[in-house]
Amino acid sequence: MTCTDAQVRLMMQERQKGRTQEQAAVKANIRSRKTVARYEQLGKLPSDLKEPRQYRTRQDPFADDWPQVEQMLRDAPELEAKTLFEWLCERNLGKYQEGQLRTLQRRVFDWRALNGDKTAVLEQVHRPGESLQSDGTWLSELEITIAGEPFKHILIHCVLPYSNWEWGVMAQSESLLAYQRALQATLFRLGAAPTYHQTDNASAVTFQVRGEAGKRDYNQGYVELLNHFGMQPRTIQVGSPEQNGDIETSNGGLKRSLRQHLLMRGSRDFDTLEEYKQFLEGVMAKRNEGRQERLAEEMAVMQPLKAQAISTYQEVRVKVNRGGMIRVQNNSYSVPTSLIGYQVRVHIYEWHLEVRYGHQVVETIPRLVGQNKQQINYRHLIDSLLRKPGGFRNYRYREALFPSLVFRQAWEQLQKWHSPRKADLTYLRVLNLAAKHQESEVAAALKALLAQSAQWDETDVEPFLQRQQPAPVPSLEPAQIDLNRYDRLLREVA
Numbered sequence: 314m315t316c317t318d319a320q321v322r323l324m325m326q327e328r329q330k331g332r333t334q335e336q337a338a339v340k341a342n343i344r345s346r347k348t349v350a351r352y353e354q355l356g357k358l359p360s361d362l363k364e365p366r367q368y369r370t371r372q373d374p375f376a377d378d379w380p381q382v383e384q385m386l387r388d389a390p391e392l393e394a395k396t397l398f399e400w401l402c403e404r405n406l407g408k409y410q411e412g413q414l415r416t417l418q419r420r421v422f423d424w425r426a427l428n429g430d431k432t433a434v435l436e437q438v439h440r441p442g443e444s445l446q447s448d449g450t451w452l453s454e455l456e457i458t459i460a461g462e463p464f465k466h467i468l469i470h471c472v473l474p475y476s477n478w479e480w481g482v483m484a485q486s487e488s489l490l491a492y493q494r495a496l497q498a499t500l501f502r503l504g505a506a507p508t509y510h511q512t513d514n515a516s517a518v519t520f521q522v523r524g525e526a527g528k529r530d531y532n533q534g535y536v537e538l539l540n541h542f543g544m545q546p547r548t549i550q551v552g553s554p555e556q557n558g559d560i561e562t563s564n565g566g567l568k569r570s571l572r573q574h575l576l577m578r579g580s581r582d583f584d585t586l587e588e589y590k591q592f593l594e595g596v597m598a599k600r601n602e603g604r605q606e607r608l609a610e611e612m613a614v615m616q617p618l619k620a621q622a623i624s625t626y627q628e629v630r631v632k633v634n635r636g637g638m639i640r641v642q643n644n645s646y647s648v649p650t651s652l653i654g655y656q657v658r659v660h661i662y663e664w665h666l667e668v669r670y671g672h673q674v675v676e677t678i679p680r681l682v683g684q685n686k687q688q689i690n691y692r693h694l695i696d697s698l699l700r701k702p703g704g705f706r707n708y709r710y711r712e713a714l715f716p717s718l719v720f721r722q723a724w725e726q727l728q729k730w731h732s733p734r735k736a737d738l739t740y741l742r743v744l745n746l747a748a749k750h751q752e753s754e755v756a757a758a759l760k761a762l763l764a765q766s767a768q769w770d771e772t773d774v775e776p777f778l779q780r781q782q783p784a785p786v787p788s789l790e791p792a793q794i795d796l797n798r799y800d801r802l803l804r805e806v807a
Contacts, residue, residue, distance in 0.1 A: 316343060318358045324349055374413055375420060378405070382417075386424060394421040439475040439559070441607075442614035444509035444547065446560040447471045447495060449487035455571055457589060458582045464589070469495035470567065473507070474559040476607035479567065479597055483590065484663055485682045489517040489534050494625055494663060500542055501622065505615035509547040510539055519548060542620045571596055626660040626667075633657060637693055641666060643684040647693045648676050689713030692748040699745060702738045714744065716752055723759045730768050742771035750778050 316324075320341045327337035334349040343349060355362070375382065382397055398414045449467045457464045469491050470481040480499040484491035492512075500506050512518050519529040531546050539546050574596050575581050583589040601608075631639045637650040641659050648657070648668055652675070660667040661680065668676040681688055689710045698705055698714075705711065715721040723743060727736040747755040758777035762769045 316341075316348060316352070316359055318360050321352050321358055324352065328353065374409065375401075375417060379420070382421075383424065386421065387428075390425070390429065394418040397421065441475045442473075442505075442507050442611040443475070444511050445471055445473055445496075445499065445507045445544075446511045447492060448513060448560040448564060449484070449491070449515065450564040450568070452483075452568070452571070455568070455575065456581050459586055459589060460584060461582060464586075467491070468567075468593075470560065470564055471495055471499040472560050472563045473608070473611055476604045476611050477559075477563060478503075478601050478604045478608045478611070479563055480601075481593075481597065483593065485680065487515050487517055489532065489538075490625075490627055490661065490663060492517055492535070493538055493623070496538065496542070497622060497625075500618055500620075503612070503615075504618050505612055506542050506544055506618050506620075507611070507615050508545060510544045511547040511549070513549055518546075538623075541623060542618070543616060567597070567600070570600060626662045629659050629661065630656055631659060637697070639668070644681040644686045644688070646678050646681075646688045647690050649693050650697055687713065691716065691744060695741065695745050695748045698741050702734065702741055705737045705741060706733060716747065717756055719756050719759045719763070720744070720747075722763060726763060727770075739770050743774055746771065746774055746778065754778055 320343060324337045324341035324343060327340045328334070328349070332340065334346045334353075338344070338346050338349050341349075373379070378401055382401070385397065386392060394417050395414065398409070398417050401417075402409050447469060449469050451467050453463075453465045457466070466483050466485065467487060468481045469484055469487070470479065472479045480495075480502055482491070482495045482498050484494070496510065514529050517532070518535050519531055522528040522530050529548070531548075536546065571593070574592070578592075583592065629641060631641060633639055633648055633652040633655055635653060637647055637653055638645050639648055639657065639659065640646075641661065646666065646668075652668075652670060655670065657675070658669045660669065663680070665680050666678045667674050668678065678688055678690075687710055691714045694714070698708075705714070708714070715724070720740075720743075724736065724740045727739050730736070731739065743755065743759070754777070755774060758774045761777065762773060
């Protein structure tokens with residue numbers, strides 16, 4: 314008689330209670346006392362006695378073609394079973410049915426288990442205070458908005474692998490300046506520095522050695538940065554991202570935590586960049602609360618931080634060209650035309666540039682990310698354009714001279730009414746009004762004029778601006794300061 318595991322367990326329980334073999338057999342619904350004796354002697358359950366089947370229950374439908382399929386897998390191991398099945402069906406019309414795909418998938422799965430070539434992930438031993446890993450991870454997928462506008466940004470994330478303590482700063486790109494800001498913020502928050510700083514082979518940190526494929530060396534600016542903080546550089550091997558697995562795992566954990574806190578907050582919109590920064594730092598600080606014990610082990614062996622803070626900007630000197638433009642980090646920016654021919658100093662911050670002449674900041678410009686882009690302010694060029702209106706139509710950066718869609722619509726309407734030169738000159742005079750007054754007020758005037766059928770020019774825009782009365786300046790009473798109160802306060806303290 315075939316017994317189940319449940320019957321044998323019940324039978325053994327009865328025998329442990331002192332029942333006879335006959336009594337145990339009756340209790341477990343087993344007919345023979347000999348069956349009880351047999352399982353007592355074996356000491357195993359029926360399921361333990363079953364041996365895996367070593368034979369096929371039906372004929373292998375791929376037996377004839379399998380040798381060729383196997384050779385194809387050796388030549389190209391990434392081939393999928395579905396692709397191979399489609400190839401077999403085309404090669405042997407009518408031989409295979411759609412339902413046999415699962416059979417081939419099992420065959421390919423088993424073949425890969427026995428013949429596949431995979432590289433094992435080698436788990437690393439982390440020593441307290443040995444290294445700090447840094448990596449740039451994009452947070453744009455969180456769909457953060459600042460005052461309703463999408464905010465594209467990257468987090469330069471720093472992690473101590475032993476304790477998983479983390480910190481980071483927001484940036485526009487994975488640049489050397491961004492790594493400098495992140496490393497400085499992290500080290501000053503710790504108050505100590507580990508021996509190594511480990512990164513991947515980002516272009517901000519390393520460069521391709523000319524003539525030696527696959528070999529990279531450290532950028533001089535990065536080496537100087539680490540020397541300042543008394544650290545040594547260390548990177549992963551080219552094409553081996555698994556060597557930076559700790560920081561990659563921490564990136565994913567931080568993003569999941571940020572998503573949860575955003576859900577609890579109920580909104581992904583922040584009024585200011587500073588508000589979002591506080592939110593981000595608050596999440597990282599909360600995650601670090603449970604890591605203090607292992608962090609203490611790291612702090613005990615790390616060197617106290619003695620280096621002074623360094624500036625959070627890079628300075629370059631450039632000359633303003635004849636077009637009133639400067640070129641910084643392969644991007645072009647307009648500046649006041651009075652600086653044409655002069656050399657200026659540019660402080661490059663993460664989010665903006667400061668153009669300086671002498672000790673004076675003459676212009677603050679949003680910093681562009683990428684290469685061969687332009688940041689043109691029509692207010693810098695409007696006087697030159699009015700002197701030479703013929704240069705407007707074919708100006709290289711003409712699109713930047715339309716602050717919004719309504720300005721372009723106005724220019725297109727003027728072209729229908731006037732000759733090219735007169736249309737351009739009229740538009741430039743309108744643009745000059747936008748430079749001298751509020752751009753939004755001129756835009757509102759143009760919108761109203763475009764809604765009319767009558768022709769108009771810049772003189773029709775001016776009455777709209779005169780209607781805008783400036784807000785009255787409140788009168789302030791001069792404060793009366795009684796210095797006797799301070800004298801009484803000092804006597805009371807004494």
